[in-house]
Amino acid sequence: MIQFSNVTKVYGNDTVALERVNLNIDPGEFVFLVGASGSGKSTIVRLVLKEMEPSAGAIYVNGTRLSAVPRRSIPRHRRNIGCVFQDFKLLPNKTAAENVAYAMEVTGQRPRTIRTKVPQILDLVGLAEKTGKYPDQLSGGEQQRVSIARAFVSQPPILIADEPTGNLDPDTSVGIMQLLHRINRIGTTVLVATHDKEMVDVMRKRVVALEEGRIVRDKVKGAYADEV
């Protein structure tokens, strides 16, 4: 589903963010990407979204080599990947329902489809009562739920979350992780970049650990740190 082959990313002239990374994520997997700040987690996320190009190596998403995707097709590429960010990235002038609807409108879906699907998905993430609220009227956890609903409403094959619980308290984080887990169970490939140790240890999923731009550990049913 996502494949990194010998990927190196250098910022400017000398800042190495990723060094010869090889990573293969199969369809339907749930993968944690862990590591300290600056270890290269966000770089991997941004490369998958084609926000930037790797300095060397090849990236395949959904069987397509990203360097072969022309600039004008990037929006189409991104519609295959639902995205959840640490800072939610909701449109402040739109209600919860409108934020979710926007992701469907960009793909040109019928208003009727949008009207039926948006309440369903908001119900699924537990926000049925808050559809008309604006982001600043919602708590952090609620905003993250809206953002997950938006990422998932078009049922993309891949869902990427970059520090989804970074701004949330532990109790709220559990809810968010459960939501991601449910989305994974219906067949979506989920990639979560995080340094939320507790969460990773509880979930017992595949863990890929990064250190200074290299993969130092890749373990099925792993924990955040090496277990003795």
Place this chain on the structure above:
Amino acid sequence: MRFNIGFFIREAFKNIRLNLLMSVTAVTTTFICILVLGAGLLVSAHVEGLIGSVREDVAVTAFFQPDEKEQKIQAVRDSVEGYSEVSSVKFVSKAEALDNFKQTFADQPEIYEDMGSDVLPASLEMQLKDPSDADAVASKLEGEGFAKKDLSYPQQTISRLNEVTGYMIWGLYGATALFLISSILLISNAIRISIFARRKEIEVMKLVGASDSFVRTPFVFEGLVEGLIGATLAALAVIWLNYLFVDWSRQALPFVPISGNAVDTVLILAVLIAVGVMIGVIGSFLSVTRFLRV
């Protein structure tokens, strides 16, 4: 992919409402710029009108000999009416010439008291289509048998007038062009600031998978609406100012031939609104594009 125009228009109006202060700024800037531009066009139009009416006043007068025969006069009149350079010919008989003279010196009757009706010559007054043809008309008249001293036309005035009005008109065009350029810069700057304030939103839209044109279209509609409102208000204000000015000049400057006809109201209205809308559309298009590279 389906494009839903209704969606874009709703988005545009919603954005105008939500960013009301920015929208008002853009509309106000457009209003002021277009108003100044329109005022420039008005001054241009009136000065051109004035120049035109002064040039129209240039006439060639040919005086007949006092003993000229009626037949000869009639023949010359017919021939002159056929000149292609001449727009109108007026025959002034001896009696009319005396009447005009009496009118001119109405408060000094002693001047014309003893004048016989035979003293002043009859003449032809010719209005020219183009004052620079005066020389050509004069030489044709000499061919009809008029002596040079019997022809009166302000040759020097004419060439001087052509020169000065030429400079003035170019000066006005230059000033209008400057107004236009500064309007474009000011209005697109106002739009850019309002879009800059929303660059984060644009980034989010792109990350959710919106194409460039999907993000851009509501902004362009917004620029169109703002340009249209600002320019329409300004154009109406310009037309109203022109009406006031023409009205005022009729009473205050009755001897200056300022005419309401010098200004083509519909044309000015159309030009100003078109300029405002174009700047709004192009300005927002370019400003959004700048933030689309995500």
